[in-house]
Amino acid sequence: xxxxxxxxxxxxxxxxxxxxxxxxxxxxxxxxxxxxxxxxxxxxxxxxxxxxxxxxxxxxxxxxxxxxxxxxxxxxxxxxxxxxxxxxxxxxxxxxxxxxxxxxxxxxxxxxxxxxxxxxxxxxxxxxxxxxxxxxxxxxxxx
Amino acid sequence: xxxxxxxxxxxxxxxxxxxxxxxxxxxxxxxxxxxxxxxxxxxxxxxxxxxxxxxxxxxxxxxxxxxxxxxxxxxxxxxxxxxxxxxxxxxxxxxxxxxxxxxxxxxxxxxxxxxxxxxxxxxxxxxxxxxxxxxxxxxxxxxxxxxxxxxxxxxxxxxxxxxxxxxxxxxxxxxxxxxxxxxxxxxxxxxxxxxxxxxxxxxxxxxxxxxxxxxxxxxxxxxxxxxxxxxxxxxxxxxxxxxxxxxxxxxxxxxxxxxxxxxxxxxxxxxxxxxxxxxxxxxxxxxxxxxxxxxxxxxxxxxxxxxxxxxxxxxxxxxxxxxxxxxxxxxxxxxxxxxxxxxxxxxxxxxxxxxxxxxxxxxxxxxxxxxxxxxxxxxxxxxxxxxxxxxxxxxxxxxxxxxxxxxxxxxxxxxxxxxxxxxxxxxxxxxxxxxxxxxxxxxxxxxxxxxxxxxxxxxxxxxxxxxxxxxxxxxxxxxxxxxxxxxxxxxxxxxxxxxxxxxxxxxx
Numbered sequence: 001x002x003x004x005x006x007x008x009x010x011x012x013x014x015x016x017x018x019x020x021x022x023x024x025x026x027x028x029x030x031x032x033x034x035x036x037x038x039x040x041x042x043x044x045x046x047x048x049x050x051x052x053x054x055x056x057x058x059x060x061x062x063x064x065x066x067x068x069x070x071x072x073x074x075x076x077x078x079x080x081x082x083x084x085x086x087x088x089x090x091x092x093x094x095x096x097x098x099x100x101x102x103x104x105x106x107x108x109x110x111x112x113x114x115x116x117x118x119x120x121x122x123x124x125x126x127x128x129x130x131x132x133x134x135x136x137x138x139x140x141x142x143x
Numbered sequence: 144x145x146x147x148x149x150x151x152x153x154x155x156x157x158x159x160x161x162x163x164x165x166x167x168x169x170x171x172x173x174x175x176x177x178x179x180x181x182x183x184x185x186x187x188x189x190x191x192x193x194x195x196x197x198x199x200x201x202x203x204x205x206x207x208x209x210x211x212x213x214x215x216x217x218x219x220x221x222x223x224x225x226x227x228x229x230x231x232x233x234x235x236x237x238x239x240x241x242x243x244x245x246x247x248x249x250x251x252x253x254x255x256x257x258x259x260x261x262x263x264x265x266x267x268x269x270x271x272x273x274x275x276x277x278x279x280x281x282x283x284x285x286x287x288x289x290x291x292x293x294x295x296x297x298x299x300x301x302x303x304x305x306x307x308x309x310x311x312x313x314x315x316x317x318x319x320x321x322x323x324x325x326x327x328x329x330x331x332x333x334x335x336x337x338x339x340x341x342x343x344x345x346x347x348x349x350x351x352x353x354x355x356x357x358x359x360x361x362x363x364x365x366x367x368x369x370x371x372x373x374x375x376x377x378x379x380x381x382x383x384x385x386x387x388x389x390x391x392x393x394x395x396x397x398x399x400x401x402x403x404x405x406x407x408x409x410x411x412x413x414x415x416x417x418x419x420x421x422x423x424x425x426x427x428x429x430x431x432x433x434x435x436x437x438x439x440x441x442x443x444x445x446x447x448x449x450x451x452x453x454x455x456x457x458x459x460x461x462x463x464x465x466x467x468x469x470x471x472x473x474x475x476x477x478x479x480x481x482x483x484x485x486x487x488x489x490x491x492x493x494x495x496x497x498x499x500x501x502x503x504x505x506x507x508x509x510x511x512x513x514x515x516x517x518x519x520x521x522x523x524x525x526x527x528x529x530x531x532x533x534x535x536x537x538x539x540x541x542x543x544x545x546x547x548x549x550x551x552x553x554x555x556x557x558x559x560x561x562x563x564x565x566x567x568x569x570x571x572x573x574x575x576x577x578x579x580x581x582x583x584x585x586x587x588x589x590x591x592x593x594x595x596x597x598x599x600x601x602x603x604x605x606x607x608x609x610x611x612x613x614x615x616x617x618x619x620x621x622x623x624x625x626x627x628x629x630x631x632x633x634x635x636x637x638x639x640x641x642x643x644x645x646x647x648x649x650x651x
Contacts, residue, residue: 002578003578006578010316017323017338020338020340021326021337021338024330024335024336024337024338025335025336026333026335027330027333027334027335029332029333029334030333031332031333031600031603031604032600032603032604032607032608033599033600033603033604033608034333035330035332035333035335035337037599037600038322038326038595038596038599038600039323039326039337039338042319042322042323042326043319043323045315045316045318045319046316046319046320046323048315049312049313049315049316049319050316052312053312053313053316056312058309058310058313058579061577061578061579062577063577064369068368068369068370069369071368071369072365072368072369072570072573075364075365075368076365076566076569076570079361079545079549079566079569080563080566082549082562083549083559083562083563083566084559084563086549086553086559086562087559091550095546095549098542098545098546098549099542099543099545099546102364102368102541102542102545103538103539103542105368106367106368106371106537106538106539106541106542107371107538108538108539116539116542117542120542120543120546121546124543124546124547124550128194128550128554132194132198133198134194134197134198134550134554135197135554135557136550136553136554137553
């Protein structure tokens, strides 16, 4: 069943892709094939494969139970939040919390997780910013 | 000898103190990443590309650093196979079969030093093979026109699923997905905006590094988040290494084994769609067929069962560089990531690389030789250090890996949108992995998409819109035959080989 849903989704994607390719505007330069031909081929391959998934689906994969599934949803949310927070709070503060969250969810005691977060953040900051000179996100406090 | 003088120049490049230091660092980090389960060579190199790039290293230096990581990871995979019975990366799977039994018999030290030596033999001779074979392949590649190149890219996608592909439709879907993503942004030929929907972040297309780090490294973190409760992640077994000094008698007895493994592995590496996992599998099975027909000692801690797959997988990793450097078409996930390195540095691999940037190619090859010796030195006496790293619990390691991925992407793009896009790729990678859709064709599609299209359009411009140009030369027809065979054969023989792999695995 998962494969069938996936195939249906793929088919929608293919249709959308071919539609999006059909509205590509020509520019003042032109060549024989034009900018739409290759995307049409790609869209067609996507569509054919998707139909195959619907007709001949594989065995059902092992989807995680609801709890593990919500773990992934929350982890994604935290990572997105982290990406948003980087320029707002700066690298050091955001990283402490993001690392602490992940470490905690992977089975570390909350306090130890916070400590790991702190050490990871400072460690990465020292190695990558202070020693190697990479530019990390600067928050309102300059770190 | 032309090759020798070129190689000499290469050594002059690679032996500068800076490059030597980078090779040393690369070897160390690579071994570390290879040894840690869940962080394979492809992940390791992927995470380090943006970092190497934002450090502002030159092309040769970055390449030396990252290929040392690549070779190092291939060496390192065996450590956790032997000590914990968990392969550090996929190609090291076969090493578990005899390596772990040796460790339980208290011979872990011997197994580690023997496999380190076998890795060295495999990688060293494969690098020699690379030196000899790549220039020959370049001569053939110079005959390629745009039409042949287009077909060659098709060959790469058709064979990428490899002999062990479970569902070719899924490989094809993955490739199309990657190619589709590559089309986003302004068209290189006419400048039309494609699939950007007037979104300013998409005008330049999607940076392939974001896709690679998201699909490889972050999806691994998600897989781990999902599985950590069911698996026992807190390893309580303290691996005992025992004596580390190599047993030269044992190594001597294993030399024919290593020779066979190296040959097979190199062959498997050069072939498109085979790669290191198949290299080590073939080397192990052949060895079992030759010396232990009744299955008396193999699987119970036979040293030859450790030497063969290790020589095989390291030889394959050297062999896999041949098509990547000479044709610009990688045959495996890890070499696809190395291709990303080259593209990021604005170096187009392929036949012209050898004439235009000989210092890069030969410096790289010389660096491979040097890193081999560094790795041999590092892996035999220092193996105890790496085993200690295995004690770091994954629940701390994985978040660190995730954060380093974020640091790398943020430091090159400096944009929140790109970091969020990377998270999106991570989730997509997790879903695709669950559905058994391979990720390597996606990456390769993103990397090669534009070149593939450009070659198609050039060929069509030359032929003035006649599609038969793709079937008009004998070379193109041969390539089509290879592509079709590579796509269809796994459907027929794939099941048998996969079952063979599984049975050997279960038969321990």
